[in-house]
Amino acid sequence: MTPVLDVRGLAYAYPDGHQALFGVDLHVHRGERVALLGPNGAGKTTLVLHLNGILTAGAGTVSVSGLPVEKQHLQEIRRRVGIVFQDPDDQLFLGTVRQDVAFGPANLGLRGAELEERVHSALDQVGMTEYADRPPHHLSFGQRRRVAVATVLAMEPEVLVLDEPSSNLDPASRRELADILRSLDVTVLMVTHDLPYALELCPRSVVLSGGTIVADGGTRDVLTDRDLMAAHRLELPFGFDPRTVDSLPT
Amino acid sequence: MGAGHGHRLYFHGHSRVHRAAGHVKLLALVGFMLVVVSTPRAWYAVFGGYLLVLAVVIAWSRVPPTYLLKRLVIEVPFLLFALLMPFVATGPTVEVLGLELSRPGLLAAWGLVAKGTLGVLASLTFAATTEPDEILRGMQRLHLPDLLVQIMGLMIRYLDVVTAELRRMLTGMRSRGFDPRSPRHWPVLARGLGSLFIRSYERGERVHLAMLSRGYQGRLPDLSGARGHEHHHGRPAAIEEAAR
Numbered sequence: 001m002t003p004v005l006d007v008r009g010l011a012y013a014y015p016d017g018h019q020a021l022f023g024v025d026l027h028v029h030r031g032e033r034v035a036l037l038g039p040n041g042a043g044k045t046t047l048v049l050h051l052n053g054i055l056t057a058g059a060g061t062v063s064v065s066g067l068p069v070e071k072q073h074l075q076e077i078r079r080r081v082g083i084v085f086q087d088p089d090d091q092l093f094l095g096t097v098r099q100d101v102a103f104g105p106a107n108l109g110l111r112g113a114e115l116e117e118r119v120h121s122a123l124d125q126v127g128m129t130e131y132a133d134r135p136p137h138h139l140s141f142g143q144r145r146r147v148a149v150a151t152v153l154a155m156e157p158e159v160l161v162l163d164e165p166s167s168n169l170d171p172a173s174r175r176e177l178a179d180i181l182r183s184l185d186v187t188v189l190m191v192t193h194d195l196p197y198a199l200e201l202c203p204r205s206v207v208l209s210g211g212t213i214v215a216d217g218g219t220r221d222v223l224t225d226r227d228l229m230a231a232h233r234l235e236l237p238f239g240f241d242p243r244t245v246d247s248l249p250t
Numbered sequence: 251m252g253a254g255h256g257h258r259l260y261f262h263g264h265s266r267v268h269r270a271a272g273h274v275k276l277l278a279l280v281g282f283m284l285v286v287v288s289t290p291r292a293w294y295a296v297f298g299g300y301l302l303v304l305a306v307v308i309a310w311s312r313v314p315p316t317y318l319l320k321r322l323v324i325e326v327p328f329l330l331f332a333l334l335m336p337f338v339a340t341g342p343t344v345e346v347l348g349l350e351l352s353r354p355g356l357l358a359a360w361g362l363v364a365k366g367t368l369g370v371l372a373s374l375t376f377a378a379t380t381e382p383d384e385i386l387r388g389m390q391r392l393h394l395p396d397l398l399v400q401i402m403g404l405m406i407r408y409l410d411v412v413t414a415e416l417r418r419m420l421t422g423m424r425s426r427g428f429d430p431r432s433p434r435h436w437p438v439l440a441r442g443l444g445s446l447f448i449r450s451y452e453r454g455e456r457v458h459l460a461m462l463s464r465g466y467q468g469r470l471p472d473l474s475g476a477r478g479h480e481h482h483h484g485r486p487a488a489i490e491e492a493a494r
Contacts, residue, residue: 052463075465083463090456093407094473095383102473107465111472137410155464 002066003027004159004187005051005081009060011211012046020046022211023060028159033181033188035198035219038208039233044191047208048161051189052081065158079108082157086164088144092136097128097147100136104155122154123147126180142173146180159187166194195223195236199245207232259321259377267311267379272388279376286368291361300368304375313378318371325370332362382406400470404457412450419446 005028013019020043028034038044049055050062053069062069064080082104085091094100098119105118123129126146136144145165152160165181166174178201181188192198198205198219205222207215209232215222222228223242229235236242267275282300289296308315339355380388386406389399419442420430430439 049459054459054462075467078463078465081463083460085456085460085463087456089411090453091460093404093457093461095386095403095407099473103461103466103471104464106471106473107467109471115473137407151464 001029003029004032004065005189006063006066007047007050007060008062010047010050010057010062011059012050012055013058014046020211021050021058024208024211024213026206026213026216028187028189030158030187031185032204033190033202035202035205036189036191036208037193037195037198037205037222037234042208042232043211044208045163048083048163048189048191051159051161052078052083075108079155080158081161082152082155082159083161084145084148084152084163084165086167088136088141088148091148091151092144095135096133097123097136097139097150098132100147101132101150101154104151108155118154118156122150125153125184126150127176140173142169142176145169145173145177149177149180153184153186157186159189160184162188162190162192164192164194165190166192166197195234195242196240196245199223199242207234209233259374260381261313261317261378263312263379265311265379267307267375270379271391272380272384272386273391274388275376275380276385276388276392279372282372283369286365286372289365291357291364297364297368304368304371308375311375311379313375318374318378321374322367322370325366328366329363332359332366335359335362396469403470408450408453408457411453412446415449416443416446 005026007024007026010021010024011019012021024043024047026047036044036047046055050057050069051064053062053071053074057069064077067073067076067080069077092100094103101119101122102115105115110118119132120129123132126149128143128146128150131139131143131147136147139147149160149162149165162181165177169177174197178197181190181201188202190198190202202219205215205217205219206213207222207228214232215225215228220242223234223236282303286297286300289300308318335358336351336355339352339358341352341354343350344353344356345351386399386403389402390396423430423438423442428435428438
């Protein structure tokens with residue numbers, strides 16, 4: 001089966017010469033939820049920006065469901081890969097929630113009733129339909145994060161890429177977002193420092209450190225590997241022991 | 251939907267002036283300003299007429315006059331400048347309360363105050379009765395360059411974000427013993443504003459990235475399907491249509 005995300009030997013150096021990625025290999029299959037873990041500066045964001053062609057690989061290849069990330073396919077690639085950025089204020093820039101959610105599918109050429117239907121269903125999936133006519137900046141942070149997820153869902157992506165989805169959320173909003181993510185029928189790649197969140201949502205974790213993949217396995221196995229964790233500046237929150245968390249909601 | 255209004259100058263209402271289409275109001279405003287500006291300063295009575303026209307529109311819009319008058323404060327720096335003119339201008343003079351004032355200076359000051367006040371008042375009335383979104387749509391209907399409308403839209407959207415950032419920055423500075431009023435601290439303030447500029451610039455880049463990620467290709471797409479069901483303030487769509 002063709003993986004949804006197929007990254008092979010990806011290397012990248014920024015124009016200033018700083019090399020961020022040194023040959024990354026990553027495969028994500030349909031329906032998987034994968035956490036991308038790693039310390040600050042590991043190259044996680046750089047990797048994410050390659051997935052939809054914002055950055056172009058210095059060496060190696062990226063393909064999405066078999067379609068290589070190349071200039072002539074960018075529009076289709078960006079439909080297939082939906083990135084939810086960390087700060088919802090960067091993602092929501094129009095006058096109302098409805099317009100913001102419509103922006104992506106409208107760029108794909110949808111109009112009229114079809115567009116309206118997409119917007120409605122995306123807002124429905126994140127439980128924000130009643131806020132459709134509000135200006136985004138009047139919403140709470142948690143609500144804005146959910147709308148940001150909807151702006152990407154409206155494009156019906158094949159893989160949802162989330163950059164630090166739980167950051168700055170209060171515990172209730174954090175849990176609500178987890179419920180929403182679990183309810184979605186979509187492949188998820190989640191960049192996070194929130195290890196309990198990774199354990200809760202993602203059966204599989206990949207650790208990126210120093211620009212290469214240093215571990216790839218079951219989230220519980222990764223989080224309980226003391227040497228691995230210590231070597232890559234990964235630490236569990238005080239009092240959290242993955243071994244004692246047994247049954248995970250699916 | 252009480253919280254649904256984008257900017258601080260807007261005064262929520264349902265009057266005819268509120269319901270008039272954005273592009274009509276925008277044209278009326280620009281036309282009014284051009285006429286005011288091109289009226290010779292010495293036609294004193296005509297300015298009274300202009301004020302009367304504005305007063306009628308304001309009364310019609312049911313925006314309380316005090317609401318607008320309070321916001322006229324923005325004009326103060328210009329008034330100060332106007333106040334200086336009779337003292338610094340040259341030409342024949344006239345004596346008022348023992349002060350030698352320049353006649354052309356007085357006339358210029360009057361012109362500045364009258365035209366400025368009418369202009370600001372008209373703009374405030376426009377802003378009080380038109381939501382930002384409707385202003386943008388009006389600009390679009392008038393076929394102003396698309397890029398210009400997009401930039402205006404983003405400006406309106408991010409004004410609050412940037413001012414909130416500035417406020418947090420000042421709070422952070424004050425918490426460390428900084429006093430923005432003391433000239434001794436102005437260099438710090440300047441550096442703060444500099445870094446605010448950089449931050450805003452970087453935010454601009456991130457917004458652009460996020461737009462590209464959703465397939466943006468340089469033009470704001472037609473979002474009309476997403477606007478069709480917009481019922482402002484819960485008014486039925488039929489009334490909305492009738493008002494257009």
